[in-house]
Amino acid sequence: MEKVANTSDSDNNGLTLESVRQSLIRQEDTIIFSLIERAKYPFNSPLYDHDSLVSPSMVESIVKDSEALQAKFGRYESPEENPFFPDSLPPLVVPPHNYPQILHPSGASININKTIWDIYFKQLLPLFVPKGDDGNYVPTAACDLQCLQALSRRIHYGKFVAEVKFIDAPEDYGQAIRAQDKDTLMKLLTFVSVEEMVKRRVAKKAMIFGQEVSLNDDDKKGKCKVDPSVVSCLYDKWVMPLTKLVEVEYLLCRLD
Numbered sequence: 001m002e003k004v005a006n007t008s009d010s011d012n013n014g015l016t017l018e019s020v021r022q023s024l025i026r027q028e029d030t031i032i033f034s035l036i037e038r039a040k041y042p043f044n045s046p047l048y049d050h051d052s053l054v055s056p057s058m059v060e061s062i063v064k065d066s067e068a069l070q071a072k073f074g075r076y077e078s079p080e081e082n083p084f085f086p087d088s089l090p091p092l093v094v095p096p097h098n099y100p101q102i103l104h105p106s107g108a109s110i111n112i113n114k115t116i117w118d119i120y121f122k123q124l125l126p127l128f129v130p131k132g133d134d135g136n137y138v139p140t141a142a143c144d145l146q147c148l149q150a151l152s153r154r155i156h157y158g159k160f161v162a163e164v165k166f167i168d169a170p171e172d173y174g175q176a177i178r179a180q181d182k183d184t185l186m187k188l189l190t191f192v193s194v195e196e197m198v199k200r201r202v203a204k205k206a207m208i209f210g211q212e213v214s215l216n217d218d219d220k221k222g223k224c225k226v227d228p229s230v231v232s233c234l235y236d237k238w239v240m241p242l243t244k245l246v247e248v249e250y251l252l253c254r255l256d
């Protein structure tokens with residue numbers, strides 16, 4: 001029988017397991033729309049070429065410079081945001097916003113964007129964009145940035161999920177944390193039936209969001225802009241496992 005989580009909101013600025021799951025559901029829309037946008041363009045391989053081992057690819061330069069600009073205006077002040085290039089980000093040029101401190105400080109700095117970067121470019125992208133080169137490199141890189149940021153935000157949101165789970169069951173989690181027992185933590189935080197629903201829902205959203213819309217009811221529906229089974233597989237193989245990895249990493253240092 002599946003565990004039932006307590007959904008009390010007494011300790012966490014109103015965050016409950018229910019409300020963090022609602023956020024994950026809304027973030028699915030952002031991820032799927034960003035994949036649909038990226039799928040407009042072919043692979044465009046010159047974006048990802050390195051001239052040498054030291055010089056960055058075009059996409060790296062565009063992401064790095066975009067992050068630097070967004071950092072100045074406070075993007076990475078938010079505990080929900082993590083940069084792909086955290087070194088040497090410029091200082092804020094606006095007053096800092098006071099985000100509520102929900103996360104435990106040692107877990108707040110977990111950043112697995114290097115892994116997300118590699119999976120996105122090496123494994124995911126070839127699955128859902130057509131081969132080819134149409135020269136639209138900057139718009140394509142802008143779409144890559146959107147996809148990367150949406151995936152990163154969703155996966156690192158595992159910190160908030162882990163925090164509410166810990167607050168709901170401090171004894172169960174505390175024991176596993178003190179023993180630094182990753183397997184038990186993974187078991188405690190896994191809800192198989194929720195994962196099954198997520199996979200089915202994202203496939204359905206990909207089908208609905210990615211269909212051709214025509215005023216003529218007789219028009220044949222074309223194929224989806226992004227294959228729903230690819231989106232479901234993305235969640236099954238990478239998004240949920242990486243979210244759980246973040247949850248475990250966060251919990252391991254929750255009592256530091």
Ligand SMILES: O=C(O)C(=O)C[C@]1(C(=O)O)C=C[C@@H](O)C=C1
Nearest residue numbers: 161189190191192194195240243
């Ligand atoms: O909803 C949760 O409880 C989560 O931890 C999130 C999530 C997911 O990534 O969607 C991860 C682990 C659970 O097994 C179910 C779903």
